Amino acid sequence: MNSIILHISDLHVSRDQEFGGGAIKVQYYLSTSKETEASIHFIDKFINRISSDFPDTKIYLLITGDITNSAEKNEFEFALSFITRIIDKLHIEKKNILIIPGDHDLNRRDIANLFSVKEPRTNEEVNIAKYHNFCNFYQNVLGRTFDPNKVIFDQLIVEDSIVLLGLNSCTQIDLKQKEGSIPIEKFEEEFAEISVGEKKIIACVHHNFTSSYENKNDGQWVSGNRQRFVDKLLTNGINFIFTGNEHANSSKTIFLGEITTSDAGCLTSKDWDASYKVYPIQISEDIVLKNKIFSLHKIHGNDSEYEWDIRTNKTFHQPEEYIIFKNKPPEIDSEITELASDHQTEPTVAAAASTDVPIEIPVVENNYYNSEFTDVLYDKVKELKIFYSGHFHWSETSRAHNWIDVSKLIENKDNLNFIKNVIVDVFETKIKPENIDLIIGLGYEGNIIATKTAIKHNKKYSFLPYSYRHDEHHEAERQLNFDNSNCEFRNVVIITDVVNDGRTIRKLIKKRQDPFFKNVEKIYVV
Known part of the structure; x- marks a missing residue:
């Protein structure tokens, strides 16, 4: 059976209104409206395209964060129904799913409530509060517990050759800090405890390490921490990262080309480019992931009439494939002669x-x-x-x-x-x-x-x-x-x-x- 990694991100299941009565400024296809027909139609269009293009295929599902827009309870309830529909109709085993939390999946109102009743507060207490709704959602989807205080909270084995390492880049976010980071010492401690053998590790985080649209080389990451963390990844032989967050379907290299990142883009955006990625897996002596990009094509510019198409005119240059592991690199002399x-x-x-x-x-x-x-x-x-x-x-x-x-x-x-x-x-x-x-x-x-x-x-x-x-x-x-x-x-x-x-x-x-x-x-x- 053929195998693929299905990479989706930034679903942003949203309420129709913000607290205080204001309308949601950014529009997404998935909402908590009582009239869910449009949202189900969107999900089914997505499912049908995957089923059509990849029949009889084993699917590994990767979701790189921002499942909801504000991490409210009802947003996660609707997100649960949408994601469960994807899992059931595409026959995805729950052991083959990795869900990464995003900054929109933590509830800042819960942080504010905690701050108002307790002083002082530990970072561990803040994480428990802000991830309360996400933890329930995670348990309901996967049937396992999410630990909001762990950096390496989960891992997914792909074809017994690749490990998708689930990393939480939001553990330091509170009412003041907004950007992603990874506590280095905690990462080192937790990484020393995992055992992956000879499998190739791919890091999976929500926050982007570099920006395709914004003029920010640090992406949405704490600058000093970003460099230290990337150094640690390279030290441990990790040179490929799946990300989300920027809403830009892209692939870039950082640190002089030593690390490659791949962002699936925002699955549900009405205002910009709705997209996702599929990586067909090829394993022989080498491990190769093909890079297939799907974007939402609106018919006559209508939000309710659309189709998912394979993208050929990439907004940003992207490779056709990623070589995750090469068993026998060419010898220096023969390469130069060629x-x-x-x-x-x-x-x-x-x-x-x-x-x-x-x-x-x-x-x-x-x-x-x-x-x-x-x-x-x-x-x-x-x-x-x-x-x-x-x-x-x-x-x-x-x-x-x-x-x-x-x-x-x-x-x-x-x-x-x-x-x-x-x-x-x-x-x-x-x-x-x-x-x-x-x-x-x-x-x-x-x-x-x-x-x-x-x-x-x-x-x-x-x-x-x-x-x-x-x-x-x-x-x-x-x-x-x-x-x-x-x-x-x-x-x-x-x-x-x-x-x-x-x-x-x-x-x-x-x-x-x-x-x-x-x-x-x-x-x-x-």
């Missing part, structure tokens, strides 16, 4: 910045910006006061009218690691590893900051001194130590610590290293 044989592009130079000085081959300017790195880098330069204005002449071909002292920037270990990560990100987002055959570190600092990129992507690597200091180096240091007579290296990246004008690069490739570069088709200068 890459080298595929490139037949015309020679150009791509640069992070260029001057008006003409050179003999075309220049493509390709500027880089990532607020997670660029803005922080500017702040570091200002904090260290390492920007110098004026005219600096190191040689006839190496001049600057303003200058950043990179050596001072990287003498601190944390700053050095940060700069190396910046270079990795430029390489991955602007150039793409598959396009490159060789990386060259140019200059002392250029050599230092380029090494992590070469190591991470298993690229052949060499170092060169600047041409204006060429004669100060021993002959052994002035050579690339690679023979390119057979055109093995067609696409090359030069990573430097300063913005070079055309004469510096021209002297390097046309005079100092001409035998090598005459068979290079494309040069990227970062």
Whole structure:
């Protein structure tokens, strides 16, 4: 039998009115109205599409939070009827269901009531109060107890190869804190107690780690906690996360591509993009999840006339599949040889910045910006006061009218690691590893900051001194130590610590290293 993971999120079963008489501002397809025909129609449309596209299929159901809009008792009562209908009609076994709580699934009125009658209050007492309604719902759906004070509260075994790890990112949320977080020490303690053998772990949380629509790299997450938690995931071999919360069907990578996230989007949104995801499971030597995206297509813009369609025009770029585990990665040499044989592009130079000085081959300017790195880098330069204005002449071909002292920037270990990560990100987002055959570190600092990129992507690597200091180096240091007579290296990246004008690069490739570069088709200068 075929198997799929059915990923839905943000159902937001809502009352028709807010407390105080105001209308609900955001409109959803599922409500607590006495006239439930429209909601049942919506659920049945969803069920019928799954049944039609995936007949005779074993379904693992993942719900990544915000089942209700305000966590009121009657919202959970209606949510129970809707989800039970999905489970029964799709013949999903309850042991194959993982339900993650969202911030809308905790009742803040219960927190306020607790605060009004008890002082002081422990975080454990707050969690018990705010999750009272969710706990009853969870018990009624799954027949098991939800512990509101646990970080790792449940796990789902998929095909005896994958563990979907249920994580509660809402344990620290109260009337003041609104964003998600994971208590690190508690996570470490609970993680040490679980046993998954050789199975591949996928973390499942409600809160998004990065934003597709908002200009917030931290997503809806406490910033400092986010970085520490992601570090812990990587330490424990977890590099894939299922999320919800943002209402944006998307897939992104974070931490220099080391972790991939997949958000199913909001299942029931009337105002924006209603969507869900299905991941058909392929297990051989590798573990692969196909990424099938479904969105709600309104007919003539009518909220009551719609169909679920497979999405082909993705709002955000997403991969066709996720490789969760690869049993036999390609060997370095064979991979590079294969890459080298595929490139037949015309020679150009791509640069992070260029001057008006003409050179003999075309220049493509390709500027880089990532607020997670660029803005922080500017702040570091200002904090260290390492920007110098004026005219600096190191040689006839190496001049600057303003200058950043990179050596001072990287003498601190944390700053050095940060700069190396910046270079990795430029390489991955602007150039793409598959396009490159060789990386060259140019200059002392250029050599230092380029090494992590070469190591991470298993690229052949060499170092060169600047041409204006060429004669100060021993002959052994002035050579690339690679023979390119057979055109093995067609696409090359030069990573430097300063913005070079055309004469510096021209002297390097046309005079100092001409035998090598005459068979290079494309040069990227970062």
